[in-house]
Every structure is written in structure tokens, then in C-alpha cells.
Amino acid sequence: xxxxxxTQRSAPPAAATLDxxxxxxxxxxxxxxxxxxxxxxxxxxEFFSILGPSGCGxxxxxxxxxxxxxxxxGEVLLQGRNVSHMPAYRRPVNTVFQSYALFGHMSVWDNxxxxxxxxxxxxxxxxxxxxxxxxxxxxxxxxxxxxxQLSGGQQQRVALARALVNRPAVMLLDEPLGALDxxxxxxxxxxxxxxxxxxxxxxxxxxxxQEEALSLSDRIAVMRDGEIEQVGTPSxxxxxxxxxxxxxxxxxxxxxxxxxxxxxxxxLKVTTDTGLQVWVQPPKIEIPLTxxxxxxxxxxxxxxxxxxxxxxxxxxxxxxAGRLQHVMYLGTHLQCRVVLNTGxxxxxxxxxxxxxxxxxETPVYASWAATDCLALAAKSPASELTDAS
Amino acid sequence: xxxxxxxxxxxxARSAAPSRFRLPFTWQGVFSLGMYGFMYVPILVLAVYSFNxxxxxxxxxxxxxxxxxxxxxxxxxxxxxxxSLTIALVAVGISSVLGTLMxxxxxxxxxxxxxxxxGVSYLPLIIPDIAIGVATLVxxxxxGIALNLWTVIAAHMxxxxxxxxxxxxxxxxxxxPHLEEAALDLGANPQQALIKVxxxxxxxxxxxxxxxxxVLSMDDLLISSFTAGGGVNPLPIEIFSRVRxxxxxxxxxxxxxxxxxxxxxxxxxEYFRAxxxxxxx
Numbered sequence: 001x002x003x004x005x006x007t008q009r010s011a012p013p014a015a016a017t018l019d020x021x022x023x024x025x026x027x028x029x030x031x032x033x034x035x036x037x038x039x040x041x042x043x044x045x046e047f048f049s050i051l052g053p054s055g056c057g058x059x060x061x062x063x064x065x066x067x068x069x070x071x072x073x074g075e076v077l078l079q080g081r082n083v084s085h086m087p088a089y090r091r092p093v094n095t096v097f098q099s100y101a102l103f104g105h106m107s108v109w110d111n112x113x114x115x116x117x118x119x120x121x122x123x124x125x126x127x128x129x130x131x132x133x134x135x136x137x138x139x140x141x142x143x144x145x146x147x148x149q150l151s152g153g154q155q156q157r158v159a160l161a162r163a164l165v166n167r168p169a170v171m172l173l174d175e176p177l178g179a180l181d182x183x184x185x186x187x188x189x190x191x192x193x194x195x196x197x198x199x200x201x202x203x204x205x206x207x208x209x210q211e212e213a214l215s216l217s218d219r220i221a222v223m224r225d226g227e228i229e230q231v232g233t234p235s236x237x238x239x240x241x242x243x244x245x246x247x248x249x250x251x252x253x254x255x256x257x258x259x260x261x262x263x264x265x266x267x268l269k270v271t272t273d274t275g276l277q278v279w280v281q282p283p284k285i286e287i288p289l290t291x292x293x294x295x296x297x298x299x300x301x302x303x304x305x306x307x308x309x310x311x312x313x314x315x316x317x318x319x320x321a322g323r324l325q326h327v328m329y330l331g332t333h334l335q336c337r338v339v340l341n342t343g344x345x346x347x348x349x350x351x352x353x354x355x356x357x358x359x360x361e362t363p364v365y366a367s368w369a370a371t372d373c374l375a376l377a378a379k380s381p382a383s384e385l386t387d388a389s
Numbered sequence: 390x391x392x393x394x395x396x397x398x399x400x401x402a403r404s405a406a407p408s409r410f411r412l413p414f415t416w417q418g419v420f421s422l423g424m425y426g427f428m429y430v431p432i433l434v435l436a437v438y439s440f441n442x443x444x445x446x447x448x449x450x451x452x453x454x455x456x457x458x459x460x461x462x463x464x465x466x467x468x469x470x471x472x473s474l475t476i477a478l479v480a481v482g483i484s485s486v487l488g489t490l491m492x493x494x495x496x497x498x499x500x501x502x503x504x505x506x507x508g509v510s511y512l513p514l515i516i517p518d519i520a521i522g523v524a525t526l527v528x529x530x531x532x533g534i535a536l537n538l539w540t541v542i543a544a545h546m547x548x549x550x551x552x553x554x555x556x557x558x559x560x561x562x563x564x565x566p567h568l569e570e571a572a573l574d575l576g577a578n579p580q581q582a583l584i585k586v587x588x589x590x591x592x593x594x595x596x597x598x599x600x601x602x603x604v605l606s607m608d609d610l611l612i613s614s615f616t617a618g619g620g621v622n623p624l625p626i627e628i629f630s631r632v633r634x635x636x637x638x639x640x641x642x643x644x645x646x647x648x649x650x651x652x653x654x655x656x657x658x659e660y661f662r663a664x665x666x667x668x669x670x
Contacts (some may be wrong), residue, residue, distance in 0.1 A: 068570055088573040089582075105589045114585075116576035166575065315451035 017172055018080070018203040019044045020065055025074035027060050034060040035178075036226035037074070042170075047196050047203045049213040052223035053249070058206045059174055061223070065204065066172050067091045074318040079169060093165035098175040100155045102147035108158050115166040133165035136195065153184045160192075166201060168295065172206040182320070189216060210250050214238065216261040222246050247298040253347050254304075256297040257378065260289050268296050270375055279318055279370035289375055299373035300347035306336060308358050310365045319367035326356050326372050330353070338366050430523065432648065439641035440468050466643065467628035476613070476623060477606035480545035481553075487546075488553030489591060493583075495554075496561045497569075501641040513551040521547055524616030529616070538616020544611065546655040549602035556598030557591055564590055592660045600658040604651055 011096070020042040027035040030051055033055045042048045050058040063069045064076055067088030078083045104113050112133050112219050116126045134140045137157035138355045147155055156176065157323060163171055176192070177185045193216055196203050207213050213220050214234040220246075221231045230242045242249035244255055258272035267281035289295055311319045322340035334357065336348040346366055350357075392579035437458035460466060513521065515657050525544045526536075534540065568590065588595075610625040617623060624647075631640055 066574060068569075068573075087578075088570070089576050089578050093574075095571070095572060095574045097565075097567045099565050101565050101567035103568065103571070103586055103590075114572070114577075116575045118581060138627055162575070 012043065016338075017044045018042065019078070021062070021077040022064070022073075022079075022206065022376065023075040023077070025061075025064060025071045025076065027057075027064060028072045028382060029136075032224040035064065035071075035225055038223075038226075038228055040221060040228070040231070042202060042204060044202055045200050046324040047193075047205070047216055049207055049217040049220045050207045050221050050223055051207055051210060051213040053205045054164070054208055058208075058223045062095075062172050062174055062206045063171070063206065066093055066095050082179055086174070092167050092169040094290040095168075095172040095174065096156075096163050096176050098110075098161045098178050100147075100159040100179075102155055102158055102162070104147055106146070107143065108139065108145050108147065108150070111147065111158055111160045112160065112165050129165055133161040136164065136198070137161045139190075140223045142276060144255070151385075152180055153181040153188065156180065156188060160195070164201075168201065170202045172198075172202060175205060175207055175211075176205065178207075185212075192216060212321045214250070241374070241376070244298065244378060247296075247374065247376065251300065252298050252347060252349075253298045256344055258289050258295060258297065260293045260295050263289055263291050267370055268375060270297050272342070272344070274344065276320065276342045276344060278339065278373065280373055280375040281316060281370040289377060295377040295389060296376045297373055298376060299323040299346075299368055301335070301347045304335075304346060304348040304366050304368045306338070306348055306350060306358070307365050307367065308363070311367050318370060318373070319365055321363060321365055324360055324362060324364045327357060327360070338364060338365070417463060427470045435641050436645050436648075441638060444638065456638040458630045460639045460646070463639065466624075469622050469624045470623050472538070473607055473624040476541050476545055476621075477603050480516050480542045480549050480606055481599050481603045482551050483542075484546050484549035484602060485595055488550045488598065489588075489595055490558050491550070492557035492561055493555045493587070493591075496558060510554060513548045513574045514555065518548075518609070518611040522612040525612070526615040533651065536621075537614060538617075538619065539619060541613055541617045541623070544612050545606045549606060552602040552605065553595065553598035556601065557594045560591055560594035593664050596661045597658045600654050600661075616646075624650055 018041050020040065021034065022038050022040040025035055025038045026033065036057070038057075038061060040061075050061055051060045060069060063095070065070055067083070067086060067090075071084055074084070075082050078091060078093065094387060103114065106114070109130060112130045113126050116129060119183060121129070130143075131140070134143055137160050139154065139157050139161065142154060142158075147158065150158065152165065160176075164290075173192075177188050181186060189212060189349075192203075192205075196216075205213070205216065205339075219231060219233055219236060220237050222229045222237060224245055230237060230246045232240075237246060237250050241250060242271075247253045256270070256272060256276065256278060258270040258278070260268055261271045261277070262269040267279055270278045270280060272278075280297060305323070310321065312319060320340050320342070322338045325339050325345075326337040328335040332352055334350045334352055336357070338346045338348055338351060348366060439452070439456055440452050441449055442455065443450035490509060494501065495510070499507075521544065525540075525547070525548055528533075529536065529540055569582050571586055572586040573579065578587060608625060609623075610629055613623045619628065628640060628643065631637065
């Protein structure tokens with residue numbers, strides 16, 4: 001269950017200068033191709049997330065930008081300069097590692113000063129900048145400790161300070177909050193967002209946590225099997241996913257597989273093998289679908305209403321009979337499982353208003369507006385996800 | 390739970406009481422005591438008799454330091470000690486550098502035949518010393534190289550290298566694999582990353598591996614006896630040639646000194662291991 005909390009935040013305009021650009025980048029490790037022709041344009045000052053399940057190539061993409069890997073083919077550009085074969089230590093980027101990778105034999109202060117000292121910054125300058133970085137992450141009182149004496153969240157802050165003290169053009173964050181517990185993660189999300197706003201530099205974050213990506217990012221790239229499925233703002237990704245994979249990976253959704261029966265300008269009808277007929281109406285038809293094409297209908301659990309009476313059949317409204325199978329109490333919401341008479345399973349999210357729910361195993365009707373669901377072209381049925389069950 | 394409280398309490402106390410102040414006369418206890426006795430009583434006896442005034446070991450004729458005195462006046466012992474120290478220090482010194490580089494290389498790079506290479510590098514740990522000794526001797530003879538100080542050093546390096554590489558690579562395995570990348574990321578070139586980040590993190594392992602192989606080198610009799618020549622006479626060979634004609638009390642005194650020195654080195658090694666555990670997180 002996730003909400004798009006950052007819809008009000010505006011991404012830098014498309015015309016803004018690019019900080020990072022990937023052009024048809026491939027990375028092949030022996031028999032495996034980790035990155036398959038990725039094109040990315042990341043704008044200056046943007047908080048950009050690369051989101052995907054583990055093993056989708058998102059960390060490799062980040063490492064290509066950092067310079068720990070060189071592309072097999074394709075180009076990596078930093079501020080317009082081709083850096084594909086520039087070693088990591090010459091690139092104006094800094095990385096926060098998932099494991100933090102703090103230097104255990106140095107104090108917090110020396111860890112943060114490391115980059116400046118390597119660049120032979122003057123002593124007094126190092127002092128003021130390290131102090132400033134410590135203040136930014138609220139770790140002033142820990143300067144003399146060694147990393148082994150710090151908690152996970154504190155180590156995370158030191159890792160952030162160690163990277164940002166170098167004033168990189170681009171900050172790279174590899175699952176930066178992955179090792180923290182839930183509460184701390186929420187806190188650090190807010191702090192990351194604040195830091196990004198204060199510093200105004202480009203942040204590129206890799207994560208598998210869709211909620212984290214939605215709440216922090218200006219734009220998100222969803223990756224799958226080494227390819228980019230969709231790039232867009234959080235609301236574009238959540239409300240207008242372009243593929244069934246994106247619809248399913250971002251937030252929860254019900255996917256109903258079928259075939260386009262009728263396609264007209266004002267809507268289309270998708271019929272499943274089991275005979276279910278679903279109406280889908282613009283504006284949410286992104287890909288032009290024509291009659292006879294395989295399609296997947298995606299409807300979010302919170303868009304479905306449950307009732308004990310059938311609503312009168314009318315165009316623009318979907319209403320299906322089924323029975324209530326299971327109810328889970330989530331506090332703010334109730335999560336219901338409904339089996340339609342045609343066999344499809346639906347997940348329905350109802351706000352908790354202390355309403356009386358129908359008895360389990362009794363007939364119910366699930367209904368949603370045709371404008372509340374999406375029809376997506378099913379690329380290759382074999383590789384798509386299983387349906388909503 | 391309705392049993393009289395006192396009875397329940399005393400029963401619990403009996404079963405849970407630590408038998409800290411009683412000798413454990415179980416068969417395990419007796420066996421353990423026997424084992425430790427077998428291990429340490431001879432050493433204790435040796436230490437006691439090194440202070441015996443009598444020339445012939447068996448009878449106690451009063452406390453004396455004369456054997457220590459004669460030991461410290463024995464030029465041959467000191468010459469032998471000097472040879473041993475030279476061999477050990479040079480062999481360990483070179484092996485520390487090569488062994489560390491070997492461990493880093495094996496951890497960092499992927500190449501064809503890496504598993505084989507790794508296996509071959511660590512093989513000296515399980516090859517019997519006698520085999521190393523004989524093989525080295527035959528090799529040197531075939532190559533027409535006369536035995537001297539450097540042939541012993543080279544032979545000792547064979548096992549020193551393997552021990553140091555093993556200790557360093559086990560430390561490397563426990564390190565965050567991204568440490569070096571973090572240094573590069575912060576602008577350090579590969580040499581700076583090695584010197585400023587990786588080596589300080591590996592230092593405790595290099596030191597403790599070095600101390601371990603130092604002790605082994607000081608202790609080695611077999612390999613040295615096959616590969617030493619040209620008047621080089623390490624301490625173990627000197628001691629062995631002396632006890633062949635019967636144990637004299639000054640050898641007892643020498644043994645006690647050696648045990649003390651080994652103990653000190655072991656303590657150092659432990660200290661560095663503890664230090665390494667503290668900084669590895």
C-alpha cells in the first residue's frame with residue numbers, strides 16, 4: 001500500500017542541463033548480460049531513483065556511473081563529458097555504499113576528511129569543511145569515535161558526510177537505507193530529502209523499495225532484467241504504468257489478462273478466457289490497443305468498491321459478482337480477497353470506517369469505474385507475471 | 390509446584406550449583422587433567438632442573454643459576470641464535486610482502502586457473518617438512534647451487550609465505566569488499582587506496598601471520614638440516630647436535646629461555662588479533 005506523496009514536487013524541467021547521461025550502455029559479465037542497452041538522461045539537481053527487483057542490473061548501472069565498472073559497449077557521460085573509461089578516482093561523483101564501507105582504522109573525522117586530504121586541500125579548509133559536513137548530518141559529537149563504536153544509523157550519516165564533503169557533481173546512493181530498521185529508515189528518508197534540497201546536487205539512488213523511491217524521487221526509472229521499463233515522475237509511474245510489470249511492481253494491483261474485444265475512441269472492452277468483460281475508458285489507455293490484441297487490465301485495490309447489491313449495469317462501470325474469501329485488518333484499511341464467479345481473484349482495499357462487512361463466503365459485488373483501470377499491452381504472455389492471484 | 394519450598398530450593402541449588410571449588414572427579418575431568426599433565430609436567434620439570442646445581446639431571450642439589458651463566462657465556466649458542474634470527478627475520482620479512490600481495494591478488498582478481506593457483510600456493514602447509522627439505526636439497530644439488538645462508542632462507546620462505554598468505558586472506562575475507570572502492574571513490578588512486586586503506590586494515594593480520602611464521606622458522610630443524618651449509622648452524626640444529634650426547638643442564642636453561650621468548654611472541658600475536666577484531670567492523 002503506497003501513496004504518491006511527492007506529486008506536488010516538481011521535477012527539474014526537461015530542458016534542464018543533464019548531469020548524467022547513459023547512451024545504449026551494455027555490461028556483460030562472462031555469460032551474463034547485466035545491463036542491456038540502457039538509455040538514461042538525468043537532469044542537474046534531480047533526485048533520481050533506479051528501482052527494480054534484485055538482480056535487475058540497477059546496482060551495475062550505478063557502478064557504471066561511479067566508474068567501478070566500464071561499459072562493454074555504449075557511453076557514460078558526466079556533465080556532457082564522455083567518462084566511459086575514466087577511472088573512478090577521477091570522476092566528480094561520490095558514492096554512499098550499502099555497507100557504508102567506512103574505514104575502520106580511522107576516526108569519524110578522518111573518514112570524512114579522507115577525500116579532502118587526498119585532494120591536498122589546506123588544513124584549515126579541511127577543518128571547516130569537515131565540521132560543516134558533520135553538522136549537516138548532526139554527528140558533531142561523534143567526530144573522535146571510530147566507526148566500530150557507532151550504530152547503523154550513525155554509520156549511515158558518516159558515510160553520507162564522507163561523500164558530500166567532497167561536493168560532488170553527483171551523489172550516488174546504493175540502497176542507502178537498506179540496512180536500517182523501519183523506523184530509522186523513515187527518519188533517514190526525511191533527512192535524505194532535506195539534504196538533497198539543501199545541497200541542490202544531483203542524487204541518484206538505487207533501491208528495491210518502491211515506497212522509498214516514490215516518496216523521495218523527482219523521477220524514477222523502473223528496471224527489469226537489465227532493461228529500463230519506464231522512466232517517469234512517481235505519479236506517472238504509479239497512475240500510468242506503461243507495462244504490466246511496472247503496474248505490479250509499483251504498489252499493489254490486480255491484473256486481469258484477456259483479449260481486446262472492442263476498441264473504440266471512447267473506450268475498449270477486454271474479455272478474459274473465462275468470459276469476464278471489463279470496460280476500460282480513456283484517459284488511461286496509453287498504448288494504442290486494437291481489437292484482437294492480448295491485453296492486461298490493471299486495477300488498483302483501492303479503486304474497487306464492495307457491495308452486497310449489484311449496481312445497475314451501465315456503460316463506464318464494471319460490476320462483477322463473486323464471494324468474499326478473506327478479510328485482513330490493516331488498521332487504516334481492510335484488505336479483502338474476493339473470488340469472482342468466473343474464477344479471478346481480486347484484492348480490494350476498503351478504508352476502515354468501522355463498517356459492517358458482508359459475512360465471509362457470502363456473495364458480494366466488486367465494482368469500479370472504467371476510468372479507474374488501465375489496459376496494457378501484454379508483451380509476451382510467457383514472461384509476464386502471473387495474474388492477480 | 391506445591392512441594393515444600395525449602396526442599397525445592399535446596400534441590401535446585403544442588404543441581405544448579407557451579408562445581409567451581411570441587412575437583413571434577415568425573416571421567417572427563419580425570420582425562421583432562423591427565424592430558425594437561427602429560428603436556429606440561431615435562432616442561433615444568435625441565436624448568437625446575439634448569440635451576441639445579443647438580444651436573445647430572447636426576448638429583449636435586451640446590452638452587453643455582455650456573456647453567457644460565459654458562460649459557461650466556463657460550464659463544465656457539467649465540468652464533469647459532471644469530472643464524473636463526475637472521476634466517477627467520479629475512480624469510481619472514483620477504484614473505485610478509487609477497488604473502489600479502491599474493492592474498493590481495495587472489496582475493497581481487499579473477500583469472501583462469503585461480504583455484505589451482507590458490508591450492509598450489511597453500512600446499513606447503515600440508516606437505517611434510519621432510520619432503521620440502523629433501524626436494525629443496527635435490528633441486529639445489531641439480532642446479533649446482535652450494536648450500537649457504539640464502540638457501541636456508543629460501544627454503545624457509547616456502548612455508549612462511551603460505552602461512553602469511555593464509556592469515557592475510559582470512560582477514561581479507563572478513564573485510565568489507567567495498568573498502569578499496571570507497572577509497573577510489575573519494576579520489577585516491579589505486580596506490581593510495583592500497584597504502585592508506587587496505588594495508589592499515591590488513592596490518593594486524595600481516596603482523597600475526599609474520600609472528601606465527603617467525604616462530605615456525607625459529608623452530609625448524611628438518612628443513613634447515615637439509616638446506617643449511619657453509620658454516621650456517623641454526624639454533625635447533627645446534628641443540629639437536631648437543632643432546633645427541635646426552636642432555637646437559639645448560640640445554641635445559643636454553644629451553645626455558647626459548648619458551649619464555651615464544652610466550653612473549655604469542656602474547657603479542659594475541660594482542661594484535663584482538664586489535665584486529667576491534668577494527669574490522
